[in-house]
Structure formats: structure tokens, C-alpha cells
Amino acid sequence: MSTDSYSYLEGFGNHFTSEALKDALPKGQNTPQKCPYNLYAEQLSGTAFTAPRSHNQRSWLYRIRPSVVHTPFEPTTHDLLVSHFGGDQCIVTPSQLRWSPFDLPNDSEKVNFVEGLKTVAGAGEPSCRTGLAIHIYAANTDMNQSAFYNSDGDMLIVPQHNALDITTEFGKLLVRPNEICVIQRGIRFSVNLVKGEPIRGYILEVFGEHFELPDLGPIGANGLANPRDFLTPVAAYVEQDNTPWHILTKFNGKMFAATQQHCPFDVVAWHGNYAPYKYDLAKFCVINTVSYDHIDPSIFTVLTAKSTTPGVAIADFVIFPPRWAVAENTFRPPYFHRNCMSEFMGLILGDYEGKTGGFLPGGGSLHSAMTPHGPDAKVFDMASEAELTPVRVAENTQAFMFETSLMLSTTQWGLKTCGKVQEDYYKAWMNLENKFRKD
Ligand SMILES: O=C(O)Cc1cc(O)ccc1O
Numbered sequence: 222m223s224t225d226s227y228s229y230l231e232g233f234g235n236h237f238t239s240e241a242l243k244d245a246l247p248k249g250q251n252t253p254q255k256c257p258y259n260l261y262a263e264q265l266s267g268t269a270f271t272a273p274r275s276h277n278q279r280s281w282l283y284r285i286r287p288s289v290v291h292t293p294f295e296p297t298t299h300d301l302l303v304s305h306f307g308g309d310q311c312i313v314t315p316s317q318l319r320w321s322p323f324d325l326p327n328d329s330e331k332v333n334f335v336e337g338l339k340t341v342a343g344a345g346e347p348s349c350r351t352g353l354a355i356h357i358y359a360a361n362t363d364m365n366q367s368a369f370y371n372s373d374g375d376m377l378i379v380p381q382h383n384a385l386d387i388t389t390e391f392g393k394l395l396v397r398p399n400e401i402c403v404i405q406r407g408i409r410f411s412v413n414l415v416k417g418e419p420i421r422g423y424i425l426e427v428f429g430e431h432f433e434l435p436d437l438g439p440i441g442a443n444g445l446a447n448p449r450d451f452l453t454p455v456a457a458y459v460e461q462d463n464t465p466w467h468i469l470t471k472f473n474g475k476m477f478a479a480t481q482q483h484c485p486f487d488v489v490a491w492h493g494n495y496a497p498y499k500y501d502l503a504k505f506c507v508i509n510t511v512s513y514d515h516i517d518p519s520i521f522t523v524l525t526a527k528s529t530t531p532g533v534a535i536a537d538f539v540i541f542p543p544r545w546a547v548a549e550n551t552f553r554p555p556y557f558h559r560n561c562m563s564e565f566m567g568l569i570l571g572d573y574e575g576k577t578g579g580f581l582p583g584g585g586s587l588h589s590a591m592t593p594h595g596p597d598a599k600v601f602d603m604a605s606e607a608e609l610t611p612v613r614v615a616e617n618t619q620a621f622m623f624e625t626s627l628m629l630s631t632t633q634w635g636l637k638t639c640g641k642v643q644e645d646y647y648k649a650w651m652n653l654e655n656k657f658r659k660d
């Protein structure tokens with residue numbers, strides 16, 4: 222690697238340029254007859270060539286060998302990684318679901334990031350380029366000489382337990398808990414542990430679109446996730462030693478592997494606006510009421526993958542960050558509700574304001590479309606009586622939500638084999654008694 226440290230370029234959706242060696246980018250054009258340093262030019266498209274300029278995403282990579290130098294892909298298996306959600310292997314339920322923390326791998330087995338992917342829920346499928354999947358990752362070893370790229374969609378990765386050391390074709394990212402990263406469709410990457418510590422977290426995969434910052438409307442030009450806080454790695458390449466590398470891909474839901482005699486992280490320079498990025502959730506500029514009422518959680522949207530219907534997301538990534546609660550004459554925790562969208566939640570650290578127990582870091586919950594949910598009975602009683610002084614809510618905590626307009630199915634693993642579904646979750650609300658008084 223030409224540099225061991227992590228260096229980043231600031232900004233969201235910028236047209237970046239980055240050179241690990243001076244003047245490695247061709248001057249003034251993309252495809253000169255011969256590239257500087259005898260590199261190969263390769264374009265990676267993230268949108269159709271013909272996508273309008275406002276949506277067009279592509280990057281030019283200048284690399285030691287083009288990606289095409291590999292043996293044919295052979296099918297391989299990954300039974301717990303699911304991308305098609307229509308069939309019998311998936312189970313639908315309108316019941317409220319909650320999961321205790323998902324397991325880390327046993328010390329007796331070595332599992333890397335890709336091997337440790339397990340799908341919990343999803344909708345649609347990649348071949349028609351519409352839908353999403355929610356995965357858990359849990360691993361205790363490096364990917365070593367293997368790299369993965371997702372042919373099916375973009376992956377928003379939410380580390381919960383320990384940091385990820387991610388090498389990508391565009392450079393290196395260190396992503397800690399309370400940070401997130403997005404690795405788009407087609408980008409090759411490899412995940413290593415930091416100081417050998419096991420890792421666990423959540424992934425939101427979207428098949429058809431890329432994540433954007435939400436529109437701000439009347440909020441104005443600033444606030445929520447500010448563009449300059451998104452970080453994209455600088456170009457960094459591995460010196461080549463002709464040892465074999467395995468290239469893995471999920472292609473239309475199935476896993477394939479190919480071999481090549483060179484490291485795929487051989488990009489000496491790149492430019493463009495299709496590149497991975499990370500974001501520190503602590504930088505989120507929280508906007509909320511300073512008068513009354515509980516405001517809808519869309520105010521906490523970090524990133525959105527829009528559908529073609531205005532204002533309706535295939536998936537929103539929403540967080541519940543530390544903040545001041547000041548609302549007067551207001552029941553401050555989340556309200557009781559039935560949502561036309563489906564809400565998968567996870568907890569990165571701490572407690573969640575809507576629940577007094579049972580929702581733990583590394584676990585999850587799913588309240589599907591039109592499924593009633595809200596504060597548990599204890600939270601309801603406490604918040605109904607609480608003195609309404611300004612208070613910090615959710616100090617040292619971070620919960621998040623993957624919210625989708627699609628109807629989610631759960632996988633066999635998610636509902637059964639993971640063994641983490643809390644059968645008594647419904648009891649959280651059973652003590653909400655009739656308090657109705659006419660006098
Ligand atoms: O259900 C949840 O806990 C998420 C949520 C939080 C909130 O403040 C308002 C609505 C909502 O769905």
C-alpha cells in the first residue's frame with residue numbers, strides 16, 4: 222500500500238480527483254492512447270450512460286491491470302444470504318417482532334465478513350432492480366486474499382460492534398461504531414478486523430437506486446447530515462506480488478467466485494462521483510420542535526434511496542441521536558402509531574427512548590406496514606407523569622431505523638434459525654390498561 226493511513230476527501234456526491242502517484246491521472250481527457258505510468262483506464266458506471274446529468278454517477282479508474290483479468294466465475298454457495306423475497310423460503314407476518322442481540326461467531330470457527338452475512342428481511346429482488354434486503358454481519362477473521370463486490374445493489378453498512386478496516390478499489394476506510402459507510406454496486410472491497418477484534422453490524426442493501434441526502438425544504442440550506450461531513454477515501458494501491466486473489470460477487474442473489482493473479486486494489490488514481498463514503502453519525506445536526514408535539518422521525522433522515530413516487534422512499538436511513546427534548550405539554554417519547562411504511566430498527570449503543578428493556582445493542586425490531594406499535598407500558602406511564610423541563614434524551618445512545626415503503630418478508634434464518642426472536646415481545650404493551658374516565 223502506498224499509504225497505511227486513512228485519508229479522505231470531504232463532500233457528498235462531489236466530482237473528486239485522487240492520485241496516489243503524482244500525475245497518474247491523464248490530463249484533460251479520460252482515455253488517452255497511453256495512460257501515465259502505463260496504467261489501464263477503466264470506467265465504472267453507477268447509472269445508465271444516459272442518466273440525466275443531475276443523477277449521473279460514474280468514475281474513471283487508472284489501474285495496474287484491468288478488472289477483466291480473471292478466470293471465469295463459478296457458482297458457489299451462501300445459503301443464508303437471501304435476495305429474492307417472493308418465494309416460500311420467506312415468511313410474512315404482521316406481528317411485531319423483536320430480536321435479542323445477534324450472535325458473534327464462536328471462537329472455534331473462523332468466519333469472515335462475507336461468510337458471516339445473514340439476511341433477516343427484505344422485499345423485491347435484484348433482477349428487476351427494485352427492492353431491498355436487510356442483513357446482519359458477524360465475523361471474527363479477515364477476508365485476507367479475497368475481495369467482494371455486490372452486483373445487485375448498494376450496501377449501507379452500520380457497524381455496531383468494533384470497527385471495520387475496509388480496503389476498496391478507491392482507497393481505505395476505517396469505519397467505527399456510530400459511523401456508517403456506503404459501498405456502491407460493483408465496487409470491490411475487502412473487510413479486515415482492527416486489532417483482531419470480532420465485528421458485528423447491520424447492512425441495508427438497495428437494489429435499484431443510490432442513496433441521496435434528503436431534501437431540506439423549509440429547513441433551508443443547512444442541517445441534518447451536512448454534505449461536507451461525508452468522507453471518501455483517497456486513492457491507495459497495493460504493490461503487486463502475483464499471489465492469487467479470490468473475487469466474490471453476489472449476482473442476482475447467487476454467489477460466484479473467480480480467481481486472479483493480481484490484487485484488485487491496484488488503482489493508482491481515480492476521478493469521478495461514484496465512490497464509497499463514510500459518515501460519522503455524531504456529526505448529524507438534529508432539528509426538532511422547540512414548542513410542542515412529538516415530530517415525525519423523518520426529521521432524523523440521514524440518507525434516502527428514493528422511489529419514483531415523490532416523497533416515498535424505497536428505504537430511508539434514520540437515526541435517533543442524542544439531543545435536547547424541550548417540548549411543552551407533550552408526551553415526548555414516540556407516539557402510538559400504525560405506519561404505511563415498514564420499520565426495521567437496530568441499536569448501535571445505549572438505550573432507546575421508546576422502550577424500557579429488551580431492545581438491546583446488536584438486536585433489532587420490525588414493525589411492518591400497518592402493524593401497531595409505540596412506547597411500552599412503562600415508558601407510557603413514566604412519560605405521562607414526567608416533569609417537562611428541558612432534558613437530554615438518548616445520551617450516549619444511537620438507535621436507527623431502516624424505513625421502507627415496501628412490505629418486508631422475513632427469512633427462515635431471521636424468524637427461526639437465528640434463535641433470537643423474543644416470543645414475549647407483545648407483552649410490552651399488554652399492561653396498557655383502560656384509564657378512560659368520564660368524570
Ligand atoms: O417506532 C419507532 O420507535 C420509530 C419511531 C420513532 C418516532 O419518534 C416516531 C415514529 C416512529 O415510528
Ligand SMILES: [Fe+2]
Pocket residue numbers: 558560564588594
Ligand atoms: Fe414506529
